[in-house]
Amino acid sequence: MKEMQVYSKILLQTCFVDIFAICVFVLAQPVFVSDNGVGTNWDYGPIHFLPNPWQHILLRLNHFMSRFTTMNVSTLFIYRYFTAVR
Numbered sequence: 055m056k057e058m059q060v061y062s063k064i065l066l067q068t069c070f071v072d073i074f075a076i077c078v079f080v081l082a083q084p085v086f087v088s089d090n091g092v093g094t095n096w097d098y099g100p101i102h103f104l105p106n107p108w109q110h111i112l113l114r115l116n117h118f119m120s121r122f123t124t125m126n127v128s129t130l131f132i133y134r135y136f137t138a139v140r
Contacts, residue, residue, distance in 0.1 A: 057137045064133060068126045075119040082116040 083099035101112045 061130075061133060061137070064130060068130060071119075071123060071126055075123045078112075078116050078119045082112055084113060084116055 081099050081101050082097055085096045085098055087094050087096055095113060097109055097113060101109055104112070
């Protein structure tokens, strides 16, 4: 059952990352707007009232967390797949 011990650690890490990501997403609430092929991100969360450099930093953190949570979900899937196949 060593596989399940490793899986529980991966699952716990994913839970913490998801909770942190939800907090970041609530703060930013980005909306992508495209006008004539030019894309812009607008922040409608509480960070909307911050100065522009802080908005940019938190928007980049939002993009990073979105990418990181996507990779966490795929890691769990791949681990479960290899455990089941083996």
